[in-house]
Amino acid sequence: MMASTSLTPVPDTAPRVVLVEDDIHLNQSLAKTLELAGFEVTAFTSAEAALPHCAQFECEAVLADLYLEGMTGIELLGELHARDAELPIIVMTAQNDIATALRALREGAYDFIGKPFERQYVTTLMKRAVAQRRLALENRALRERMASATGLLGILRGGSPAMQRLRDIVLRVAASRADTLVLGETGTGKELVARCIHEFSGARGRLVVLNCPAIPDQVFEGELFGHEPGAFTGAGKARAGKIEQADGGTLFLDEIDAMPLHLQAKLLRVIQDREVCRLGSNERIAVDFRVVAATKVDLKALSDAGKFRLDLYYRLNVLPLTIAPLRERKEDIAMLFTHYVDDAAQRFRQTARSTSAELMQQLAAYDWPGNVRELKGTAQRFQLGLPIGLEQEANSGDAQPRPSLAEIVASVEREMLDAALRRHRGAIAAICTELGVTQATLYRKLSAHGLRLGDYRADDST
Incomplete structure (x- = not known):
């Protein structure tokens, strides 16, 4: 059996096809013909060798002989279509065996070629098969996007035209992987939109959130870029910053207008180069991440007033997204x-x-x-x-009358008790530790709010 043959490299955009032919000379000749026609070819002399490759790597079409030693071309056709019924498979057979070729068509083959054949006809047929495959994948992606949109409807709720536009823009922005600026008043749901952009982007990494106003200026740089041991007083060990933690995913910078000016230039460089350097180190670390920044203020006006870097504003404002107030x-x-x-x-x-x-x-x-x-x-x-x-x-x-302070405190206290009871499923010791109360105090408060431990111990919900 001939091992898989990787021919001269072709551009990444070339169609990826698999050739299965047990005649070594015809195998090599056909592979070269397809390669010269612009295909990226992986060739095998047996179906057994080709099958795991097709399962592991994304190929766009298969050209296979029907009469192979061991697993036949018909059997290979059945195995591949059991995994992906839309994969186009062209079979090759002798001119005098039309009955077997017709059987392959009934089994789902894209087309068949009778030997001997003209090489130009093979390349033309393969190009048609690849075009059909790409159309099928586009339709599949469209169906998946529609399913995603349905899920998005349950997260970004509302039937108003403004919300319909928002959901549509979120899906388009998510698919682009471009940096995004989310604009909206307090309480409109900017972080929720950022989470949707991340979730529907298909990013392999996680969403990392940095609330800019909550970070003291003196630790902001280390929090964002990370640091090495000894970089500053108290830096006992190396620590990855939020940018590194977002590798492969999304970095959400909430209220970015609160970021110190001197750090905005460093952030701009990281966004442009997609490299970060920890405090106390000269090593540049490559990071693949997307920035979603949110603000409730006019960053352009803030830039004109010298309180926000204009170049950073333009870098983030590639795909602005505005959330309409309620x-x-x-x-x-x-x-x-x-x-x-x-x-x-x-x-x-x-x-x-x-x-x-x-x-x-x-x-x-x-x-x-x-x-x-x-x-x-x-x-x-x-x-x-x-x-x-x-x-x-x-x-x-x-x-x-508005609720009194006592009523508000009581409502919050009941909610905290309920949440702790749910988290620990009624485990007294764990609840007391979390809330910082004695068992006697806990039992007294449970009684005052009408909460029963038994209800939570029997509750298996999260």
Whole structure:
């Protein structure tokens, strides 16, 4: 048996095909013909050798003799189509064996060639097969994208034109792998959009989040770029920064406008070169990552005022994505509110409260300065039976009083207890350790909030 033959390299864009022919001289001649026609050819003299290669590597067409020693061409056809029914396979047979060729066509072969044949006809037929394969893969990708869009609908909720446009842009941006700037007011869901861009991009790495305002200036550089031992006081061992951690994935820089100016130039260089150098080291480390930055301010205006680097702004603004505030898509409010009420009911182990037309009118009349985040908090208060606390209530004659501090504290305390009980499935010691309370205090608070350990010990949900 002849080992697989790798011929003269061709460009990466060349069609990748597999040749299976047990006549060594014809094998080599056909391989050379296909190579000269622009194909990247891997040749075998047996189906047994070709089968694992086709399974491991992506080939776009197969040319195989029907009469092979050991596994026949018909058997190879069946094995390959059992794994991928859309892979085009062209079979070769003697001119006087049309019956076997027709059987191969019934088994799903793309076409057959009778020996002897003209070499030009072989290359033409192979090009047609590759074109069909690429069209099939494009259709498959389209179906997968449509399935992804359906999943995205359950994450970025809303039927307004603004949300429909947002979902479409997120999918297109995700597929591009280009750096992206997400613009939106506080509470519009910029991090959620960044997570969707990452998840639907198919990146092999993970999403690494850096909340820029939360990092003190004196440790920002080490947090972003990493450091070597002794790079500064307290740097006892080497540490990879957020950029390295995002290798193969996405680095999300939330509120990038808060990044110190002197670090913006270093970040720009890393984005341009896709290389990072840790503090205390001269070694440059290659990183394959994508940047998604978010801000609630006008970075261009900030740049004009000298408070943000203009070159970094233009580098990030390749694919800008703007999230509309909730007041501009009020047709989404009712659906979102109902969803968040259901979610809160499940979280608090309650039956979801019913809404009324009056409540929905009140929600629609509000401007929602805190956007979706504020709406979610309002839904949670509604589910807990607390006043929803919208500003317009203060101007209405039948306004309900705002919740007292004690009521708010009690609500938060119950939520924390519920979350700890779920995480530890009612394990007293672990809950006390996490919350920093004694067992006596824990039992007292559970009783005050009507929570029972047995309900959580029997709950296997996460």
